[in-house]
Amino acid sequence: MRKTEFHAGSDGFHDLYLGHGIYIHWLRNALCKTVRLDLILSQPLSKPENALGALISRLGERGTINLPTMQEVGRAVDQLYGAFLSTDVNVLGNRHLLNVSLEVLSPQYVEKSDRSGLLLKALDIVRQIAMDPLRENGQFRERYVEQEKQSLREQITSIYGDKMAYALGRCADEVNGMRITPLGSEEDIKKIDAGSLPSFHLELLQESEVHFYFSGDISAEDVIFVSRRVPLWFKAVERVHLSGKSPAEDSWNSLNSGRRVYERGQTKQGKLVYGLQIPAARNLRSYVLLLFVNALLGGEGTSFLYRYLREEKKLCYFIESQVDPLLGKGYIQASVEREDYQRALEEINRGIDDLKGGRVSGQDWKRTKALLGHRLTVLREDRDALQRLSLRSLISGYSMPLGEMEYHLATIQLKEIVDVANLLTPSIIYFFYGNGVEAKES
Amino acid sequence: MVQRQYSEKLNEELFTVTLAGGLQLWMMPKRGAKQTVAQLSVASGVMHQLGGQQGVGVAHMVEHLLFEKPEGDIAQRFAEMGADINASTGLESTEYVLTCGEGVERHIKLFFELVFDGRWTESSLEGERAIIASEISLYSDDPDWVGYYGSLSCAYGNHPAAWEIAGDYSLLETIDMGLLKSWHQTFYRPSNATLFVSGDFEVRSLQEACETALVEYVSSSSYFRGIDLGFLSEWPPCDQTQSGSVQFELPIRNTKLFITFPDFLPTMQKRDVRRELSFELSLDMALGLTSDAYVALYEEGLVAADSFLADVFMESTCGFLLISAETSDPERLTCETIRALSNSMDGAVFCGDFERAKKKMYGQLVRSFETPEACVNIMDSARQLGAPSPFDYVETLQALTEEEVLERWKEGLGHLCGGIAHVFPLGEHNGE
Numbered sequence: 001m002r003k004t005e006f007h008a009g010s011d012g013f014h015d016l017y018l019g020h021g022i023y024i025h026w027l028r029n030a031l032c033k034t035v036r037l038d039l040i041l042s043q044p045l046s047k048p049e050n051a052l053g054a055l056i057s058r059l060g061e062r063g064t065i066n067l068p069t070m071q072e073v074g075r076a077v078d079q080l081y082g083a084f085l086s087t088d089v090n091v092l093g094n095r096h097l098l099n100v101s102l103e104v105l106s107p108q109y110v111e112k113s114d115r116s117g118l119l120l121k122a123l124d125i126v127r128q129i130a131m132d133p134l135r136e137n138g139q140f141r142e143r144y145v146e147q148e149k150q151s152l153r154e155q156i157t158s159i160y161g162d163k164m165a166y167a168l169g170r171c172a173d174e175v176n177g178m179r180i181t182p183l184g185s186e187e188d189i190k191k192i193d194a195g196s197l198p199s200f201h202l203e204l205l206q207e208s209e210v211h212f213y214f215s216g217d218i219s220a221e222d223v224i225f226v227s228r229r230v231p232l233w234f235k236a237v238e239r240v241h242l243s244g245k246s247p248a249e250d251s252w253n254s255l256n257s258g259r260r261v262y263e264r265g266q267t268k269q270g271k272l273v274y275g276l277q278i279p280a281a282r283n284l285r286s287y288v289l290l291l292f293v294n295a296l297l298g299g300e301g302t303s304f305l306y307r308y309l310r311e312e313k314k315l316c317y318f319i320e321s322q323v324d325p326l327l328g329k330g331y332i333q334a335s336v337e338r339e340d341y342q343r344a345l346e347e348i349n350r351g352i353d354d355l356k357g358g359r360v361s362g363q364d365w366k367r368t369k370a371l372l373g374h375r376l377t378v379l380r381e382d383r384d385a386l387q388r389l390s391l392r393s394l395i396s397g398y399s400m401p402l403g404e405m406e407y408h409l410a411t412i413q414l415k416e417i418v419d420v421a422n423l424l425t426p427s428i429i430y431f432f433y434g435n436g437v438e439a440k441e442s
Numbered sequence: 443m444v445q446r447q448y449s450e451k452l453n454e455e456l457f458t459v460t461l462a463g464g465l466q467l468w469m470m471p472k473r474g475a476k477q478t479v480a481q482l483s484v485a486s487g488v489m490h491q492l493g494g495q496q497g498v499g500v501a502h503m504v505e506h507l508l509f510e511k512p513e514g515d516i517a518q519r520f521a522e523m524g525a526d527i528n529a530s531t532g533l534e535s536t537e538y539v540l541t542c543g544e545g546v547e548r549h550i551k552l553f554f555e556l557v558f559d560g561r562w563t564e565s566s567l568e569g570e571r572a573i574i575a576s577e578i579s580l581y582s583d584d585p586d587w588v589g590y591y592g593s594l595s596c597a598y599g600n601h602p603a604a605w606e607i608a609g610d611y612s613l614l615e616t617i618d619m620g621l622l623k624s625w626h627q628t629f630y631r632p633s634n635a636t637l638f639v640s641g642d643f644e645v646r647s648l649q650e651a652c653e654t655a656l657v658e659y660v661s662s663s664s665y666f667r668g669i670d671l672g673f674l675s676e677w678p679p680c681d682q683t684q685s686g687s688v689q690f691e692l693p694i695r696n697t698k699l700f701i702t703f704p705d706f707l708p709t710m711q712k713r714d715v716r717r718e719l720s721f722e723l724s725l726d727m728a729l730g731l732t733s734d735a736y737v738a739l740y741e742e743g744l745v746a747a748d749s750f751l752a753d754v755f756m757e758s759t760c761g762f763l764l765i766s767a768e769t770s771d772p773e774r775l776t777c778e779t780i781r782a783l784s785n786s787m788d789g790a791v792f793c794g795d796f797e798r799a800k801k802k803m804y805g806q807l808v809r810s811f812e813t814p815e816a817c818v819n820i821m822d823s824a825r826q827l828g829a830p831s832p833f834d835y836v837e838t839l840q841a842l843t844e845e846e847v848l849e850r851w852k853e854g855l856g857h858l859c860g861g862i863a864h865v866f867p868l869g870e871h872n873g874e
Contacts, residue, residue, distance in 0.1 A: 031475055033452075033812045058747065070740070074732035078798050082805025109451070109808050151747035157695035158749070158768060161585045266693025266868060269579045302521045311515060314572035317580050335580045363522070370524035377524075377543045378477040381813075434693075441690055 012379075012386030012402065013213065014220075018231050020239045022210040025390055026223045029381055032216035035119065036103040038387065039126050041208035043096045048191070050089070051152070051184025052200045053098050055192060057087040058148040059140055060100065060129035068134050073125075080122055081105045081114075087129060089182040092388070093326040093395040096182065098204070100130045106217035119218075123226050127233055131205060138198055145194040152189050156181075163432065164318070164333060167271035171331065171430035174261050175275050205237040211391070215383040258426040267434040270341055272334045274348055275427035276321075278420070280328035283398055288408040289420050290325040295368045296417065297321045297355055298332055302367040304351035305332065313347055315340045326396055330424070338433045345429065355421040358414055369409065376406050444645065449833040452811050456821075456831050457645045462656050464633025468825065469648060470640040470817045470832075478546040478641025479814040482538045482557050483822055486629035488602045489533045489759050493624075496602055499609025500625050502531040503567075503617055505538075506574060508556055508626075510566035516556050525549050527556065531607050534757050534826065541815075546643050547651035554655045557635070560626040564619060571614050578608050585692050589700035589766065589865045596686035596861025597702040603760045632656060636825055640817035687862035694867050696746060699772040701779060703860040705761035708853060715829045715838050717850055718756040723799045723842070724851035725752055725763060728786035730799070735782035735791075744775050757826050763855065772864045780858060787856055789848045796844045807835050 013025040043053065067073045077085045083104040090097045104122040107115040134141060159165050169181070183189075212230055214223045281287035291299075298305035298321025309319045316336045323330035336344045354360070379385050380402060393400040444459045457469040486504065490497040509516050509529075520527040525542035540546075540553050581587045594604040609617075639648060705721070707713060729735055729752045739745050749768035755761065769775045785791065810820040810832075817832070824832040864871070 031472055031812075033808050069737070071732050071734075071737045075798065078732060078802040080805075081808075082802035084809075103809075105805050105808055147741075147743060148747070150743065154696055154746040154768060155748065158746070161692075161694040161696070161698075163583050268583045269576070300521070301515075301517050301526075310573060311569075314569050315576075317573050317577035335576070337576070337579070363518070367518060367521040371521050371526070374524040374526065374541075374543055378541070381476045441688060 012383075013215075013390045015390075016227075018227075020231070020234065021208070022231060022234060022239075023212070023394075024223065024227045024230065025211060025213045025387075026218070026220060027213070027215040027383055027386060028218065028220070029215065029383065030217055031381065032383075033106055033109055034103050035106055035122070035214065035216040035218045036101065036383065037122055037126050038099060038101045038211075038213040038215075039130050040211040040213070040391070041098040041130065041204055042211060042391075043098075043204065043208050045091060045094050045096050048184065048188045049200070050091075050096050050182060051188035052192060052197070053096055053204065054089045054152055054183045055145070055148055055189070056133065056197065056201055056204065057089050057098050057100070058151065059144060059197075060133040061085070061087050062144050062148060063134035063141075064128035065132045065134060066128060073129070076125060077102070080118065080125075081110050083122060083125075085125070085129075091182045092391055095395055097391070098130075098208075100126050102126050103216075108217070119222065119226050123229065127229075131233055131237075133201070135198065140194055140197045142194050145192075145197065149189050149192060152183055153186050156183055156186055156189075163267045163269075163271050164335060167273045167430060167432040168331060168333060170263065170432065171261075171273035171275050171428055174259070174428040174430060175277075175329070202237060205234065206240050210234065211394075213387050213390070215387065258429065260429045261431070263430070263432050265432055265434055267432060269335050270338045270431060270433035272332075272336055272341060272344055272348075273428075273430045273432075274332040274334075274345075275430065276323070276330035276332065277425045277427045278323070278328050278330060278423050281325035281396070284400055284404055285408045285412075286420070287325045287396070287398075287400070288405050289412060289416055290323050292368065292372060292409070292412055293355065293417060293420050293424075294321055294323040294330065295372055296360060296364065297351055299323075300368060300371050302364065302371060304354055304364075305334075305348060308347040308351055309334060309336075309344060313343065315344050315347065326392060329427075341431055341433070352421070352424060356418065356424070358418040360414060360417070365414065372409055373406065376402055376409065444649065447831045447833060449836065451836055452808065452833065454811050454817075454833070456833065458831075459649060461632065461649070461652055463631065465652070465656060466636040466825075467649065467652055468636060468638045468821050469643075469645055470638075470811075470814075470821065471643060471645060472641055472814055472817070475640075475642045475814055476543060477814055478542055478544070478639065478643060479818045480540040480542075480546055480549070480553065480637060480639045480641075481818045481822060482540075482553065482635055482637050483535045483825075484538070484557065484630055484635045485534065486536045486625070486634070487532050487534045488605055488607055490629065492621075492628055495621060495625075496605075498602055498605040498607065499613045500617055500621060501536055501629075502608045503570060503574065503614075504560075504622055504626055504630075505529050505531045505536050506570045507562040507566060507622065508560065510562045510570065511555075511559070512561055512563060516552070519552060520549070523549060523552075527553075533603060533607075533760060537822070539818075544642055546639060546641060547647055550648075550651040551655040551658065554658075558630055558632075560623060560630065562622075567619060567622070574608055574614060575611055578606070578611065578614075581606075581608075583692075585690075585694050585698055585865045586766070588690055588692060589698050589863045590764070592688045592690060592863030592865070593700040593702040593764070593861040594762075596688055596863065597704050597762065597859070598861070636822075638818045638821040638825075640814035640821070685859045685861070687864070689864045689866060689871055691866050691868045691871055694865065696749075696768040697770065697772050697867065697870070698768050698865040699766060699775055700863040700865070701763075701765045701776065701860050703763040703765075703783070703855055703858060705756070705763075705854040706857055707761070712828065713756055713758050713761050714827050715824065715834050716842070716846075717761070717854070718754060718827060719803065719835065719839050719842060720847040720850040721754045721756070721761075721763065721854065723796070723803060723847050724786065724792075724855075725754060726799045726802065727791045727795050729765070729779070729782050733782075733791065735778070735785070739775065739778055744771060744778065745769055758828065761854070772866075776862055780860075783855065784858055787852050789844075792844050792848060796847070800839060800842070803839055804836070807839060810835070
């Protein structure tokens with residue numbers, strides 16, 4: 001019999017390829033009191049299909065063939081000592097990810113009589129939700145489909161209540177035409193016909209890249225033992241997975257350079273989102289460089305923007321920047337009063353100019369490096385972050401060992417930062433402002 | 443003298459000691475952890491008062507100002523050592539949270555300087571006023587914030603429990619240097635603070651670092667003079683609990699509902715771990731995501747998926763249930779929620795479901811000891827409720843009986859008086 005072994009991937013997860021586009025990833029952390037199972041079905045981004053995927057993820061929690069109601073699903077999960085179940089969809093790079101996650105106590109913390117079957121029971125719930133959502137005569141239950149379509153629409157519209165998130169989404173729409181969001185759009189959801197779901201679900205199981213993450217207090221032997229079942233699940237659906245890495249999307253060709261968009265709406269405090277473009281990171285060093293640029297600019301409490309806008313000019317309470325190195329996109333977000341918009345913009349430009357000009361003091365350099373070093377250190381026991389890093393590594397096509405990231409961080413020179421900063425280009429500067437409408441008692 | 447407690451079930455150790463000046467130190471070492479979290483909780487919050495001045499606005503302002511040392515923002519000095527620092531103000535305390543890698547001992551001196559050294563200037567006061575005004579403005583756009591405080595106001599009336607922690611614009615202007623300095627001197631004393639630490643460290647070495655830092659920053663100052671602290675009396679007595687409702691209109695798309703049910707605490711009883719767990723279990727059986735009542739609400743489309751929250755909030759001076767959801771029919775959801783809670787008071791929903799709820803709660807409690815951050819949080823919760831250790835949560839849970847849980851549930855929430863806030867999209871409330 002062939003010996004099954006994990007290959008060291010990033011310093012965190014160890015990887016095992018089972019063939020047919022099915023991967024197992026394992027991370028042992030004996031400090032954990034839980035074991036987490038994450039089944040991820042990864043597909044290329046596609047606008048209408050994102051909505052279908054989002055709907056499928058909800059329908060699995062609604063009921064399965066063996067647990068046909070949400071109450072039965074919930075109670076089966078509760079019986080695993082209050083395990084924590086979640087299903088969601090995300091966009092990472094140019095992939096759409098459907099994730100079924102179940103976190104269950106490590107067997108050593110449960111009654112002896114429950115220990116032996118605990119992981120297998122947990123695994124089976126994950127399987128049922130992803131692969132066996134309730135169908136009757138081959139069709140999804142119409143009432144469930146309509147209710148979950150409504151829920152998804154409400155989830156999309158509820159973002160308007162969070163003005164900063166709304167502004168960020170609007171800015172992204174202006175940058176990219178219409179953004180491709182994890183849930184799809186209201187229109188996409190409306191168009192979904194219950195009859196099309198079974199074939200979509202089958203295609204999802206046949207064609208997705210499958211990643212199964214096991215993390216926490218679990219040994220390699222246990223992972224190998226339970227994960228032997230995974231290929232069997234997919235055998236019945238006749239996998240036709242198309243292999244091949246998807247390179248990071250290059251958004252460098254955008255025509256929206258520095259365009260300003262003002263939107264008058266119903267908000268008390270204005271929301272300023274400053275879109276940035278930069279070439280996507282093609283290797284790990286440029287990935288770390290972009291993290292560093294972001295930390296210096298607005299990603300940390302030591303950053304230029306935090307200091308200029310909040311500490312020096314007192315223009316706002318909230319200011320931060322974020323950069324996605326795989327997409328080559330960044331956003332600076334600030335919540336400022338309408339009358340302070342221009343000054344805020346000037347301070348943001350001052351921060352960007354200082355970075356481009358290399359005006360980084362020795363203290364700024366030291367503090368930012370120390371903080372980023374701390375973030376990388378604690379990442380080693382943050383399984384959520386390590387899982388995201390593992391997925392990013394698969395999407396980018398280059399490995400991301402933490403030790404190597406720490407090496408790059410330690411050896412990065414100011415000149416490299418300046419070179420990268422000089423490639424930062426404003427895409428859209430978006431300002432959502434209102435009349436200072438406060439909550440009105442009616 | 444350091445006291446050691448060990449939980450075999452959790453395989454965790456707790457060390458506690460009272461240091462010079464009365465500072466309580468609670469430590470849960472986690473060998474091999476990459477991150478260490480230290481939280482200094484100072485009993486300075488909205489529920490406190492000094493010379494007739496309530497803590498609202500003041501406690502939060504002090505929290506902001508303590509970062510502003512004459513040499514500059516002290517957070518930058520933490521960053522230089524690769525540590526993160528943050529703070530938040532609540533009802534009964536202000537929490538200062540430090541996260542770092544190995545060697546937490548070397549941050550303790552600066553940590554105590556942050557909290558016990560109140561050398562802010564008039565100009566930093568002016569600056570923080572502007573930043574806090576921006577913070578207040580930021581939250582006034584947030585429908586969850588507006589609805590949450592709306593329902594608290596209806597339940598508690600004009601009591602600090604319902605006041606926004608940062609205060610309002612006019613209050614900000616009235617807070618002066620004298621009040622802030624007195625506040626700091628009164629409440630920011632070692633005897634009024636507890637330090638919780640979890641991560642990879644040596645107990646002895648951490649204790650020594652704390653003792654050394656305390657001597658340097660505290661003993662030579664006025665902090666040992668023993669000024670009486672001005673706590674508010676416990677609240678709410680039952681005769682002040684009220685029912686009421688309020689409607690807001692905000693620029694949102696989906697209507698939101700918030701209901702606060704205050705806990706009625708009979709005389710001679712106190713809020714403790716037993717009470718908190720009893721409420722958690724009861725709420726799960728009455729309105730949890732697998733309860734008949736919740737499933738019916740969901741099936742009827744009365745609650746939007748993932749928007750429904752049913753939580754127990756409990757500190758020693760104040761306890762309440764908070765229910766919130768997005769809904770197309772807030773009136774009906776309000777009625778159905780009250781009906782479900784009312785029905786649960788006869789104990790019928792407990793039958794056959796109690797063991798499931800306990801099992802689920804046990805799993806949640808074990809998870810509360812998984813990371814240094816979680817350990818610090820559960821140590822703080824235990825201390826707030828007067829428990830000698832966080833392990834009490836697990837021990838107490840296992841000893842709870844169905845009858846006892848039901849009795850506490852009925853005595854605390856049986857009145858079902860609550861504050862209700864509806865937050866409607868602009869122009870969609872007909873005013874009825």
